[in-house]
Amino acid sequence: MTTSLxxxxxxxxxxxxxxxxxxxxxxxxxxxERTVPVLVALSLVASSCANRVQDVLQPLAVAPTDTxxxxxxVATTRKPSEDAGKLYSGDRGTAISLNSVxxxxxxxxxxxxxxxxxxxxxxxxPEKEFAVTEVAKVQSEGQVLxxxxxxxxxxHQVIIFVHGFNNTYADAVFRFAQIVxxxxxxxxxxxxxxxxxxxxxxxxxxxxxxxxxxxxxxxxILQAAKSPDVDDVTILAHSMGGWLAAEALRGVAMREKSxxxxxxxxxxxxxxxDIDVFRRQFTEMGPRRPHFAILTSTRDKALEVxxxxxxxxxxxxGADLRPYAPVLEELGxxxxxxxxxxxxxxxxxxxxxxxxxxxxxxxxxxxGQSLEGGEASVADQIGMTAANFAGxxxxxxxAAPVAVISPEAREVLKREISLSNGRIVDGQISY
Numbered sequence: 206m207t208t209s210l211x212x213x214x215x216x217x218x219x220x221x222x223x224x225x226x227x228x229x230x231x232x233x234x235x236x237x238e239r240t241v242p243v244l245v246a247l248s249l250v251a252s253s254c255a256n257r258v259q260d261v262l263q264p265l266a267v268a269p270t271d272t273x274x275x276x277x278x279v280a281t282t283r284k285p286s287e288d289a290g291k292l293y294s295g296d297r298g299t300a301i302s303l304n305s306v307x308x309x310x311x312x313x314x315x316x317x318x319x320x321x322x323x324x325x326x327x328x329x330x331p332e333k334e335f336a337v338t339e340v341a342k343v344q345s346e347g348q349v350l351x352x353x354x355x356x357x358x359x360x361h362q363v364i365i366f367v368h369g370f371n372n373t374y375a376d377a378v379f380r381f382a383q384i385v386x387x388x389x390x391x392x393x394x395x396x397x398x399x400x401x402x403x404x405x406x407x408x409x410x411x412x413x414x415x416x417x418x419x420x421x422x423x424x425x426i427l428q429a430a431k432s433p434d435v436d437d438v439t440i441l442a443h444s445m446g447g448w449l450a451a452e453a454l455r456g457v458a459m460r461e462k463s464x465x466x467x468x469x470x471x472x473x474x475x476x477x478x479d480i481d482v483f484r485r486q487f488t489e490m491g492p493r494r495p496h497f498a499i500l501t502s503t504r505d506k507a508l509e510v511x512x513x514x515x516x517x518x519x520x521x522x523g524a525d526l527r528p529y530a531p532v533l534e535e536l537g538x539x540x541x542x543x544x545x546x547x548x549x550x551x552x553x554x555x556x557x558x559x560x561x562x563x564x565x566x567x568x569x570x571x572x573g574q575s576l577e578g579g580e581a582s583v584a585d586q587i588g589m590t591a592a593n594f595a596g597x598x599x600x601x602x603x604a605a606p607v608a609v610i611s612p613e614a615r616e617v618l619k620r621e622i623s624l625s626n627g628r629i630v631d632g633q634i635s636y
Contacts, residue, residue, distance in 0.1 A: 258323070258324050260288060260290025262290050262378070263337065264339055264340055265309070265328055265338050268339070269336070274309055275307070275308045275381075277307075277381060277396050278303065278352050278356075278393070278394070278396070280301055281301070281302050282399050282417065282421045283374060284296040284400070285298065294374075295373065295400055297414060301421045301424065303348075303349065305339070306339070306340050307338045308379065309336045310335060310382060311334060320383070321379045321380060322335055323335065349428065350433075350434065352393075354434045356393040358391040358393065361435055361437060362392035362435075362437040363392055363395055363429050364393070364394055364440075365395045365425065366394070367446035368380065368443055368446050369401075369443040372401045372403055374398055389568040397421075399415055399417070416452075419449065419452050426438070426453060426454070430468055435467060436467060438468045438469065439470040440468065442473055444477045447475070447478055448476065448477060450471065450473070451471075451483060454490055454495070455486045463491055464491070470495055471496070471498070472498045472499075473499045475501070498539050
């Protein structure tokens with residue numbers, strides 16, 4: 206493997222030996238053949254979302270007794286809404302707003318793991334549908350610290366979830382409640398929701414809104430890490446939220462000279478990140494990075510569109526990293542290929558949340574359990590390239606393959622490889 210190689214599927218760098226008009230025509234035809242079906246699927250997704258009941262964040266008058274409950278701290282850079290059933294819009298706010306939100310999840314006998322049972326009418330039926338039971342403003346640092354104290358588990362763990370493109374405030378709240386409930390984690394849940402308009406054709410607006418929210422996420426990460434009631438921070442980020450999380454961690458490292466040791470794990474699910482941008486982000490986080498894990502799928506239609514919109518550059522979450530498994534494993538790298546996992550999402554973009562297998566895997570990872578014995582078969586079924594993903598003592602780090610690492614990043618990799626008696630010679634890794 207040499208540094209001149211790129212990930213499979215990357216557009217070739219040259220047009221040598223080809224006639225330019227024919228090449229452009231062929232490329233355009235190929236792009237359209239791949240993209241039109243995806244745009245049709247996007248239209249179907251948009252249609253189904255448009256039919257949802259709105260104003261679902263209005264709390265129930267009487268809290269149900271026969272349901273599970275997830276209480277999360279929600280930090281947002283969205284603009285407040287005058288509608289109590291929405292709380293926040295998709296527009297950009299001028300400050301960070303904090304709320305404690307409690308969500309009732311129907312009994313397991315009335316639902317399927319991995320699904321959000323969206324209300325069919327208001328008020329919702331908590332026996333069969335997700336419902337908000339309480340919303341409270343959190344307005345001071347003291348109240349934030351009290352929230353951590355009330356909701357901490359025995360290990361003082363926190364999980365921060367950063368949603369992706371095309372999510373309303375309610376979408377993000379209900380999806381995170383589902384992930385927390387279905388994974389079985391008792392880590393204190395914190396949602397960071399940025400100003401997405403929740404419309405599939407507002408991709409560029411959402412991308413700029415994620416950019417707008419970087420500093421706010423940095424502040425949230427630092428606040429959690431500095432709390433005396435927090436010892437372990439895991440960041441779970443999906444899609445475009447993966448770019449935001451990586452950028453925020455890079456910013457934290459630059460502000461603080463290193464990422465706080467309490468930030469121990471970062472899980473990027475279907476990250477919508479330019480592969481070249483990610484290698485830069487990863488390098489600039491410095492040598493004391495948290496453990497990274499990445500969920501990829503070559504069947505992710507949403508990331509295909511993102512790649513097309515971005516000039517044909519591969520997205521990290523849509524690349525097939527399996528050919529690099531030996532190198533990644535030597536570097537302590539773990540990758541989960543979810544391409545073969547069945548999902549209810551027609552775009553294949555939400556397997557991290559709606560696949561019972563993967564949600565269960567996330568829960569075991571958050572609990573610090575290993576995949577020994579029978580559990581290893583679960584990892585095998587979902588294409589796990591390194592069985593140490595759920596090992597509490599194992600180093601879990603996701604780096605761009607050496608083939609696409611920039612020269613300045615190679616010096617970092619050399620130091621890491623040397624720990625396992627590996628070396629880089631003329632762009633090649635040998636052991």
